[in-house]
Amino acid sequence: MTNAQTIQIAEAKGRPMLHWVGKRPLDHVTVYPAQLVERFDPLGEQTSEVSENLRGLGGNLLFHGDNKDVLAWLLAHGYRGKVNLVYIDPPFGSGADYVRKVQLRGIRGTPKLDGESYTLSEQIQYTDIWANDTYLQFMYERLLLLKELLTTDGMIYLHCDWRRIHHLRCLLDEVLGSENFINEIIWQHQIMGGSHDKRFPKAHETILWYAKGSGYRLRSENSNVRVPFSDYVLQSMKQDEKGWYYERRRMSRKATPAEAAAKAHTRTYVESPDVGTVATDVWADMLSYQELPNERQGLDLYPTQKTVKLLTRLISAASDPGDLILDCFIGSGTTAAVAQKLGRRWIAADVNKGAIQTTSKRLQAIIRQQVEAGAVPQQMAFETQTSEVSEDLGGLAGLTHSFSVYRVNDYDLQIQHNEAVNLAVEMIGIERVKTDAFFDGTLGRRLVKIVPFNHPLTLLDLQLAQDELKARPDEERDVVLVCLGKETSVDAWLAEYNKRRPVNKIEVIELRTDQKYGKFFIHQPAQARVRVERQTSEVSEDLGGLLVIEIEDFISPSIVERLEMDTPLFKAQIPDWRAMVDVVLIDTAYDGQTFNIVLSDVPERKNDLVSGRYELPAPEGVAPGSATTVAVKIIDMLGEEVLVTAEVGPA
Ligand SMILES: C[S@@+](CC[C@H](N)C(=O)[O-])C[C@H]1O[C@@H](n2cnc3c(N)ncnc32)[C@H](O)[C@@H]1O
Secondary structure (H helix, E strand, C coil): CCCCEEEECCCCCCCCCCCCCCCCCCCEEEECCEEEEEEECCCCCCCHHHHHCCCCCCCEEEEECCHHHHHHHHHHCCCCCCEEEEEECCCCCCCCCCCCEECCCCCCCCCCEECCHHHHHHHHHHHCCCCHHHHHHHHHHHHHHHHHHEEEEEEEEEEECCCCHHHHHHHHHHHHCHHHEEEEEEEEEEEEECCCCCCCCEEEEEEEEEECCCCCCCCHHHCCCEECCCHHHHHHCEECCCCEEECCCCEEECCCHHHHHHHHHHCCCCCECCCEEECCCEECCCCHHHHHHHHCCCCCECCCCCCHHHHHHHHHHHCCCCCEEEECCCCCCHHHHHHHHCCCEEEEEECCHHHHHHHHHHHHHHHHHHHHHCCCCCCCCCCCCCCCCCCCHHHHCCCCCCEEEEEECCHHHHHHHHHHHHHHHHHHCCEECCCCCCCCEEECCEEEEECCCCCCECHHHHHHHHHHHHCCCCCCCCEEEEECCECCHHHHHHHHHHHHCCCCCEEEEECCCCCCCHHHHCCCCCEEEEEEEEECCCCCHHHCCEEEEEEEEEECHHHHHHHHHHCCCCCCCCCCHHHHEEEEEEECCCCCCCEEECEEECCCCCCCCCCCEEEEECCCCCCCCCCEEEEEEEEECCCCEEEEEEEECCC
């Protein structure tokens, strides 16, 4: 599909209904094309034809883009009614959610840098503007789309906290029907947040669980999830000589194995300190955020990351191996990681490029481990992970050990624009005004309009500003137009206009040439020097020889600048270029479009460095007599990507 198309969306179910300013139904969505940009497929599971047209049952998918566009794309590409389980953990509207903290590799004690600027601006786009109404419309649209994607017996988990839960539950009632509510799961934190003086400290988050219809089922092995007794209950339990336990409210005893088996079938539970008790909708047995330091090893610090244990319980309870799990607010990739480990297929999306990189990295590591172990991911028994790992690789059949990264609606352009606008706002000191449909903010007493940076300021832009001012006869303030560059005819027009106007004079700040601000807008891209050579030996000759790839140097002016900015006295001295590099990916037969990850060098621990020198067999089908294009993608610690390609001649 090349052109945008439109698809229809069913109406929400109905009552009760929540209202907000600007509430609109979503009866259709526009579908934009998606580009396949990267593929990780160590077993060569997918032929390219299959992945070009992943209808319904294809490999795992990771999308970079706004999830509204992503969900629309999925609906238009055969995924309607195909998703068994959705877990989403949308932002709550706090601005600090997604700034990645990054550190140089291998150098202890280097300052942590705030994540890449486009991360920052993408995040501003989605959080800053979240007045309640916008947020509700945003969530409403996503929920309507998600419902269309669910199978008839599918389910959805919506993770939220005290800020939005009351609204989101109303939205879910409206979209899916209150009769399809399953549970409100309380995930209790060990860490308590908030002040103690005026209220009880907050110590939980909530997961709302709904089904699409009445045909859903809780997976049998998990309807008997056992969790340890609390200390309080344990203390109140007493054992007599016959093995009976007494507790204040309930009496039980240790079961004989035969009794236990029989009881398991009748779903009566024997309470004893060894077997624990049946899990309720309050989950106080997971250390919640405290478990993350371990899980974060080798990953960037993602402040809203959820735990593997939590997702393991959620996914196990509501899906079977082979089921398709979707998370369109993937963040650091937890849902996809757990789905992959539990043998489920997955689809993930995020608008934030840093999240896509982190998720990709995390999944590459998991899949590689699975492939190396030749293991079938078993559905893990709940807390006791007693998964027997099957030894033979044959067991991998039926599971997907690959994923493709797609970009929807060329989001990068949008990002560049937002990035530039936010940078301009910050550097010039513009006060943002969100309530004005035309002007973007104020500078002192003047109104400010930021002209989109993808074109120079033209007479048309000036005309638009003039028309807007005409429509506001009471407006007395002057105007500043901020642009990246301007057409030459602009100056004469402005001189003439300003001569005639007592008020509403227009001044232009042209960033490209501005003495004061101009320097902030010159982005020096990171650069790398890579050497690629083909070596042929007698042994490997028929395969086209060996490709030796060596990264000789890498420099990121942004990292150096950032380090110096963060610690002014620190003159950035980076002894080894590899300290700046997070990930190296190699494609030995690059087609100029889709990056096939043949090798990924992602050191697991933060203190380990990438190797920088790689030996790979020449790609199959590339005979000694023919050339191939080797592409090396280097992702630095700020998430900036450099792609270097080299043509390697015949052996
Ligand atoms: C709370 S975080 C999710 C954290 C995740 N559960 C984890 O374990 O790491 C929310 C994520 O939603 C993403 N996001 C926000 N608006 C989005 C949109 N419109 N489309 C796609 N992703 C979006 C943010 O970039 C962020 O990564």
